[in-house]
Amino acid sequence: MKIGIPRAFLYYKYRYLWETFFHELGCEIVLSPETNRQIVKDGINYAMDESCLSSKIYLGHVHYLIDKCDYILVPRIANFGLGEVVCTKFQAAYDVIANTFRDQNIKILNYNIDHRKKQTEFKAFMKMGKELNKRKFEIIRAYFMAKQAEKTYFQLELKKQQELLKRDSELKVLIVSHAYNIYDKFVGEPIVKYLEKLDCIIIIGEISPKQEAKQEAKEMSPTLPWTYNKELLGAIKLYQKQVDGIVLMSSFPCGPDSLVNEMIIRKVKGKPILNLVLDEQEGNAGMETRLESFVDIIKLKKDVVNEKQKES
Amino acid sequence: MKNKKKVSFPHLGNYWVAIEFLVKNALDADYIIPPPITKKTLELGSMHSPEFVCSPFKYNLGNYIEALEEGANTLMQTGGLCRLGYYGELHEQILKDLGYDFIFINLAKVSYRKPYTFFSDFKKVNPRLSISKLTNYMALMIRMVKIIDKVEGFIRENVGFEVVSGSFDKLQKEFLEALRKVKTKKEMNDVYQNYYKQFKIIKTKKPKKPLRVGIIGEYYTIMEPFSNHYIEKELAKKGMVITRTMNISNSLFLRKDKDIKTRIKGYLQYDIGATGTDTVSEALRLAKDGYDGLIHVKSFGCMPEADAMSVLQNISNDYKIPILYLSFDTQTSETGIKTRLEAFYDMIEMRKEKR
The missing domain is CATH 3.40.50.11890 (Rossmann fold)
Incomplete structure (x- = not known):
């Protein structure tokens, strides 16, 4: 099973979480390359004129992955509770991608975080694992491994930065x-x-x-x-x-x-x-x-x- | 009354009449109607705004400055689901940095879990305000908003066919003036019934199957005619039915969540934020109803509406309905808009003749 991950947008916030999770589930990860001129060009081509540069680049990465994997990971995040929202670009990401690439047979693996509707990260990852036909136990294990990895990397980065600050x-x-x-x-x-x-x-x-x-x-x-x-x-x-x-x-x-x-x-x-x-x-x-x-x-x-x- | 507060709120279409009603009656304060929006308002607002913020922010700021210059000392701002949710705090900061002295009531601070915070905000304006008085007048204000919207909806569908040009406009002005004078529910209902009758008997000449155009899009730009260069008036001149469901009553008080959810199936899996979902839902409703065309209106850089556009393009293809996309910023040229409307009108008219 090949999971395509666009190297853009939320990837940079959740890369350790995602990569560990899919790795633990035994999936192969196909990562789009570092942003290059072609990706930017494709992104601009597919995006609405007035979208932000970052979201245009995102579309370019998604486009790159089409036909190169079984699923493309496109999360949708609305909020982390009352007064904790994210830019509407992340709230609309799934539907924008689905509509933009509708005619290109895109298969999206999607997770949804919407705390105000009781959709937590844990629930979201459980659903995603199920979509990939994994067993409950496996998914829970992979998720907690991923969370642990994420935490470790964050602490490592933080420590490095503390050194620099000195x-x-x-x-x-x-x-x-x-x-x-x-x-x-x-x-x-x-x-x-x-x-x-x-x-x-x-x-x-x-x-x-x-x-x-x-x-x-x-x-x-x-x-x-x-x-x-x-x-x-x-x-x-x-x-x-x-x-x-x-x-x-x-x-x-x-x-x-x-x-x-x-x-x-x-x-x-x-x-x-x-x-x-x-x-x-x-x-x-x-x-x-x-x-x-x-x-x-x-x-x-x-x-x-x-x-x-x-x-x- | 020496300390009577002078309250003001940014313009949005004709809703100032309803806000004035609430301020005068519930808050026992004076209402400073911001001077009508002009180019100067926008220039003032732009001058003190961050460069690439959406234009409603700039319009609001212009209104505030002009209202403060007219003597307002208490300003209000609402919360919202997109950038609007942060407007208030930054407006307040900018105006304070400019040296103005005022009370700022920012409804974005209100916690909906604790409705009492809402009340205590208004109490700053009128210390003797009681909960029952506020809820009572709030209900009446909502009623007034609905009346204003109902009348405007009727005008939109018929003004394009008036026999004596300007008759709807003239009566609408009278109607709003009459509405400004009401104090009770009964008076409000009387004004409504009386004027609605009068609107209905205005002479119109409607063809059997007139062109029908729907206007969809972003909250502010669609409702504040100055900011969209009065496109509804321009379209009416061409003699067509104009439908615009997005207004305060339909979005805040009468929103039919279930209908929207069923309608967007196949196009949206989730709510895409702010007015984006409503835009998609309304586009689908009008497309299925056989409208001749849609006009999508937004301010430059509006995030949720730009996202909605990727869906609108699919709807346009699937239902073979032409959509004109108009984006307004502070530099938008009047003639540019007119030319595009003209071309759009010619196109949908030709399509209609062919069928």
Whole structure:
């Protein structure tokens, strides 16, 4: 049994969970390649014009997997309870894919998370296992193995990041960006690489103690509805004192980010903030200039602070 | 009364009449009707909004600023299922950063599990408000909304065929003015019955089988005529029946969840968020009813409606019904919209003749 997983969107949030789960069930995983120009092109071709770049890329990945596997995994997530919603793109993902590729014989393996309708992650994975004709016991076992793996990897990532945060001599830049943007080869990687070339240490907002981050976010912005944005907003609060600058990185025209970034710029004081909006246009020259001048600014600021400390 | 609050709420079609009714009667406060939306309103709103936020946010912000300048000191915002759910908090932040002093009642903060929070918000405006008074006037306000919607629905289906041009428009203005004066349920019902009769006797000349067009799409842009460049009026000029089910009463008070669930089968497995599902359901209803065409309306970048479009394209193919997709932002050109409507009209008319 071959399960196709589009390497885009929620993959970057749940990869350990998914990969372990299917691996434990004895399924073969077909992962679409890193985002490349062709995938972006296909995605743009299938997507509605005004969809965000990330969702266009997602369609490109799904398209790549058609005919290469038995099922394509397309989760649908509506909410994790009252006041814990996700962007409607994830809520509509299943139906958008089913309608877009209706005439191409696409077979979707789908799970649905909707806590307000009592559809939890556990229930969702049980249903998915059943669809694959696995026995109940097997599915439960695979799910808990997957959860364990997910937890272990998260802790490992967190630990690595804590080490990076301790390095005081170098410039540290916090990148606040959804997992599917910062880890994407086409969207986020060029930015990360370029900042590293400018000798910056990258702190990733997506890597944080999630519960703690969400609690912080609630205090900063009580009505913020999107769970994934809460995690990022809270991460700013948790890391802001230890970094020299903050880069907000969104894909055009991300709905939640369009509001939340504005709130961040208005509420987070004391650290320089750069707001980057990435679209499908080629050419990073403009981006590079902006990153360079941003790094110049934070360097200058850091030097000034260091001078002051030496004097006193 | 020295401390009488001056409340305001952003424009949405003609619903300000119902909101004014609630504010005046239940909250014992003055209502500041935001100045009618103009290009300036939109410019003001855009100037202080994040760049790629959906345009309703910008319109609302423009309304707030203009209302504050008119003396409003208490502003309200609702919650919602898409970006709308976060509008209020950011509006408040932006307006405070601009230096305005006001009370902000953000209904997105209301927890529906604890209806009391709803009440205590309104109590900030009128400390002597009682629960029974609020529920009583809320019920009346809902009734008024339904009346406004019912009348508008009738107008939409008939205004295209009026013999004396402008007669519906004129009577609607009178009707709304009369509605503004009512204080009790009885008065409200009288105004409704009286005017509905008058609307019915306006002379129209309807062909036996007129062209029928349905308008579907996103909440704000479909209901606020300024934001959609008055497309309903433009279409009426061509002499056709216009159906638009999306309004406040149908989406909030009369939504038939079961019907929608059955109707969308085969096209949607889940609720796709905000108005997306309603759009799909309504498109299917009108397509099956043999409408000549559909117009899909949304603000630029609206997430749930862009998702609905991928389904609409399949419906359009399956039922052979033409759909015109219109997306509005702050830069949309008036002539561009007119030309596209014109071409769409010519196309559906030709199709009708062929059949």
